Amino acid sequence: MKFSRPWPEVRELGRLVWDYLVCLTPLAPSQVILAMGCHDLRVAAHAARLWHEGWAPLVVASGGNGKVTSVWHETEARAFARVLREHGVPDEAVLLEETATNTGENITATCDLLRRRNVPVERGILVAKPYMTRRSLATAQRQWPDVEWLVAAPEISYDTCMKDDPRQVLELMVGDLQRMVVYAERGFQAPMPMSEDAWLAHEELARLGYDRHVIH
Template identity: 45%
Template structure:
């Protein structure tokens, strides 16, 4: 049962994961693969608002999507963007990556192969993966100008049948642990975690929201 106390703790993690950065025009929109197709819709929205002339959709099949889709995340996202009016020739697809680090590294390779010089990026991800995406991108591509955004939804609005509250909280707990541990592994840059946010993490993990924790 999801109690008001659990929701209060989870919202602390949500507010930390979301960076709320203001956006500026960039050379490329980079939409990172996920089961949440609203990320593709957000990328299409930014394209139509004139934020960048190119969208790269990056993602093969991850832990969740491999069990629900046969089509890669990038290909599914590209179809959504085209259905929203984004021209196919404004889209590139990277469909091999299976994690955020590979999203960045394989996109680097793709742009190099296409001889496209992009110096600034708007990365689009799920709201609760903004900070982790920022930290990973800055580790692997520190010289680029970066903005991170996500579908503009509140914590309550984000809950949908395919992403129930329990799965969302487990995911946020797992991502926060990775923000703390991954800099030592060379996967991300360091991010300060406020004491109250880490305390909320520990409480939620102790309550059993440990599905995605690194043991």
């Protein structure tokens, strides 16, 4: 049985989840910018911006097809590479990793790719959707722990993001917040302190039916 609440209340529950999931860090010169594949091409555009600002000489576009992009006729990496090219990043500064289907594989497959190419990495910049930044960081810290990871995202507010497809955004955030706990318990991510307000908001949103990506 699904329940209902007024939409303004639902939006504010989502804002609590968003505020927890967004985790950005100061930037520093790095060896690689890792653009985490997803359906939002603004992530690739922001990676291009960071490359032009000189934060790293190399951009890895990582992503095969995930739970949202499985209907695309190209991999996330190729879509991102096209955006990078359109924003003036030369082909020689871009590597494609086209096998990853989830956040963990974005990290591990990129690690394998760069090691095969003998590209040393001491510090890297993860670029992801704002509400994927905390989970990306937690995943990278566990899956590639000998690298110092920094995190960046396109400058998109919660209200702006909710104009795209609000139901999809809420469903993805609910799934991602649950994974912060479940995947840490399974050893896939580094554990991070959980906000009680965000957790209760996630539970209520799941109860209201925004549970498409919840692990049952």
